[in-house]
Amino acid sequence: MARPSKPIAATDQPRIPMPAVDPALNLTPSTWKVLTDSIFPAAKTAEGIVLALHYCAARNLDVMKRPVHVVSMYSKAIGREVETVWPGIAEVQTTAARTGQWAGLDAPRFGPVCERSFVGRVRRDGSWQDLELTVSFPEWCEVTVYRLVGGQRCPFTEPVFWLEAYARLGGSYSELPTDMWVKRPRGQLMKCAKAASLRAAFPEEATYTAEEMEGKVIEADAALPAQVTTPVVSVVATPSETATDKRQTPIAGASEPAAAPTSAPDAASLDAAMRQRIDKVIARAADNAAWKQAEQYLRERCTGADLAYALAALSRAQGTTPPETDTEQKQAA
Known part of the structure; x- marks a missing residue:
């Protein structure tokens, strides 16, 4: 005779209560607790985690390896934040490798280092606060990805600019970078550059990644991210900057006075x-x-x-x- 299962202690309860889900997902209470507390700690709703489970099941991915991320994005259509699921850069590389045509990639190349101050307002502890951050970041980054096309190893390179790619606190209506882009300005930009080149090489396989979509707005065509126009404090040339690699960040036109x-x-x-x-x-x-x-x-x-x-x-x-x-x-x- 099977022993009745013991009730879960209050201290062992998952961060988000487990919902009723499709039995085909084979989801147990212990697995749900791991998903809520370890795999998707930033998820705010059960619906976001369930979406990630269905995505991984459809793509034959192991959710415990965290191939996807739950990303909160502001939806203009409904006027509030919604949780969406986007693959991480590792999942995009895995998809490219599964084609049997991925032929490696080069080390990232970075543009000159810029230092710029960002100002804005953030909501903390229930009130709005003025904040100013000074960040040093590479102006651009590019990663060359190779694909076998007709037996030939062909390069694909898509440069990505930091000011166009970084995630903003408060979405497109703020110019303040998120904590991750402040702490890892090179690493985050490198992920975006790698994803862009993978999409160029494997357009039928690769998609946008969580690193690229964080801090963005759904229906982005109707609400383009504001161009940062604060003065550059300093620019320091890096060894990767050459005569053929020089690029300039697009400068937005001035609005009417x-x-x-x-x-x-x-x-x-x-x-x-x-x-x-x-x-x-x-x-x-x-x-x-x-x-x-x-x-x-x-x-x-x-x-x-x-x-x-x-x-x-x-x-x-x-x-x-x-x-x-x-x-x-x-x-x-």
Whole structure:
């Protein structure tokens, strides 16, 4: 006679309660606990984990090797975050290897190292906080992947730029990088470059990866990620940069200047945090003679009295006449 199973102790309960699932998945309570607590610790819902199970079953993958990741993405269609399943870079390489035509890859090549400051607001402990991060990162990376085509070993290379690929805190409406992209700027970019080249070599097999989709928005065509326009603090050439490898990060066009009063307000009348942020931008511009970039940045992020103060302070730092605001330009016309 089989012994009745003992109830699971409260301390052994999984992080997310186990739902009713398809019996074909052969899911047990102990396996579910491993999935919730070890394999997919970032998953927020049972539905996300079940999606990953079905994906692995359909692709004949061992879910315990974590070939896929549960990624939270903001959906514009429903106005909230949803959990999606994307393969990791290891799964994409596995898929390429299974074709029997993958012929290896080269070591990654990185562009010059840039250092840039990012500013934005993040929600922490139930309140919004202003945050500024300075990150050093390679401007671009490329990894050459080889595939046998008609018996010939053919190279496929897709360069990927850090500013276009990095994951943002808060999705496309923020320019702050996520913690992983701050800690591993080269490693994360290398994964994205490898994935892009694998897609070029195996378009019928490879897809986008979790590393590429983190921090992105569903229906991205309707909400393209904002281009970062903060001034570059420094650029250091790396050994991998050669005359034929030089690339430049695309610079987004400046948005239309925001309206502002014709006279600069007194600094004491402004919000202290905003004034401090403006002063930091101007200080960085002075250190690097990046006046045009600073003006563009301030026009995109300041309005009204804040913009008038920013433009006046910028002109004082340059020792020039303050640039015209929209109001002044219209009056002159």
